[in-house]
Amino acid sequence: xxxxxxxxxxxxxxxxxxxxxxxxxxxxxxxxxxxxxxxxxxxxxxxxxxxxxxxxxxxxxxxxxxxxxxxxxxxxxxxxxxxxxxxxxxxxxxxxxxxxxxxxxxxxxxxxxx
Amino acid sequence: xxxxxxxxxxxxxxxxxxxxxxxxxxxxxxxxxxxxxxxxxxxxxxxxxxxxxxxxxxxxxxxxxxxxxxxxxxxxxxxxxxxxxxxxxxxxxxxxxxxxxxxxxxxxxxxxxxx
Numbered sequence: 672x673x674x675x676x677x678x679x680x681x682x683x684x685x686x687x688x689x690x691x692x693x694x695x696x697x698x699x700x701x702x703x704x705x706x707x708x709x710x711x712x713x714x715x716x717x718x719x720x721x722x723x724x725x726x727x728x729x730x731x732x733x734x735x736x737x738x739x740x741x742x743x744x745x746x747x748x749x750x751x752x753x754x755x756x757x758x759x760x761x762x763x764x765x766x767x768x769x770x771x772x773x774x775x776x777x778x779x780x781x782x783x784x785x
Numbered sequence: 786x787x788x789x790x791x792x793x794x795x796x797x798x799x800x801x802x803x804x805x806x807x808x809x810x811x812x813x814x815x816x817x818x819x820x821x822x823x824x825x826x827x828x829x830x831x832x833x834x835x836x837x838x839x840x841x842x843x844x845x846x847x848x849x850x851x852x853x854x855x856x857x858x859x860x861x862x863x864x865x866x867x868x869x870x871x872x873x874x875x876x877x878x879x880x881x882x883x884x885x886x887x888x889x890x891x892x893x894x895x896x897x898x899x900x
Contacts, residue, residue, distance in 0.1 A: 675827075702886050711794070713873065713892035714828075721886065729887075761827050765886060772877045772886045773818065776827030 673697050677762050677777035684752040684784045692747040692780050694762030702765045703745040704729075704774065705737065707758040714761065720745055752784045788812050789876055789891035797897040801863055806894040808874035809856045815878030817857050818888070819848055822871040864898045871895050 678693045696703065701722045706714040716729030720739040734756060736748040745764075749756060759781050763774040790809045798804055808817070816835045820828035832841050834850035834857060841848045845868075847860040861868055872895075875888040 704888075706890075711892060714875075714890040716887065716889075719887060763827070765888075772816065772888060773830050773833055774828075774875075774888055776829070778825070778827050 675762055675764055675775050675777040677760075677780050679780060680778065681781050682783070684749075684782065686752060686754065686784060688752050689748070689750050690752070690782075692749070692760055692762070692782075694745045694747070694777060695743050696745075696762075696764040696775070697743065698764060698766075698775065699742060700764035700766050700775070701742070702772070703739065704763045704765070705735070705745070705747045706761045706763065707731065708761060708779075709758050717747065717760075749782075754784050756782065757784045758782060788889050789874055791872075791874055791891035791894050793894060794892065795895050795897075797899065798864055800865060800898055800900050802898075803860070803862050804864055804896070805858055805860045806872055806896070807856070807858050808891055810876060811855065812876070813854050814876035815854075816876070817850055817854070818875045818877070819857070819859055820873040820875060822873060822893070823869075828871075828873055861896075864896075866898045866900050869896060869898050 675696045704719045705717040715731045718737040720726045759779045761779050762777045765774045792807050818833045819831045822828040832848045837852045837854045839850045845862045849858050871893045873893045875890045
């Protein structure tokens with residue numbers, strides 16, 4: 672199985688441009704997440720989804736949008752890119768085991784906004 | 786507010802040494818996970834602990850969940866260069882009503898094991 676696949680792996684955007692980060696998983700997980708990781712700051716939750724058609728904001732949603740039309744796909748949209756959005760973005764999916772949640776991550780998208 | 790504090794932030798040791806890293810919180814978690822992340826990759830799950838006082842072993846790695854389910858530790862015996870990476874703890878479900886499927890991550894401990 673491929674697990675969680677993110678594209679692209681690298682991208683440079685100019686200020687004000689838009690782009691979509693793609694994420695797909697083949698594990699039939701209900702839950703999907705987008706995190707950003709900045710140096711020394713751990714992982715911050717941007718948006719998450721508990722199933723197709725359902726999304727909700729995480730800690731740092733401003734400047735981003737998501738959609739979840741299928742179980743497999745969870746794209747992240749950046750509108751009007753800003754330098755503060757320079758980061759590494761990780762998509763993850765999970766199932767809910769008894770008393771636990773275990774996340775599987777993609778390899779990340781390194782985004783630079785100049 | 787950062788719910789999970791990891792220490793130390795950086796750790797550089799020689800091959801063969803032992804080490805312990807810590808993950809502390811003022812919140813109770815229903816479960817806690819440890820992940821390892823290598824450069825250019827996403828985090829990979831090492832272990833999940835669920836029961837207060839639980840101890841799990843994964844080869845040379847020993848994980849412990851505190852009795853009150855607020856803290857955890859990771860002990861590595863006889864560290865090897867292959868253990869180098871960023872170790873992240875993540876908690877699910879808090880006594881403040883957090884959802885069980887949302888993980889809160891610490892900032893991580895960056896471990897370097899020198900040959």
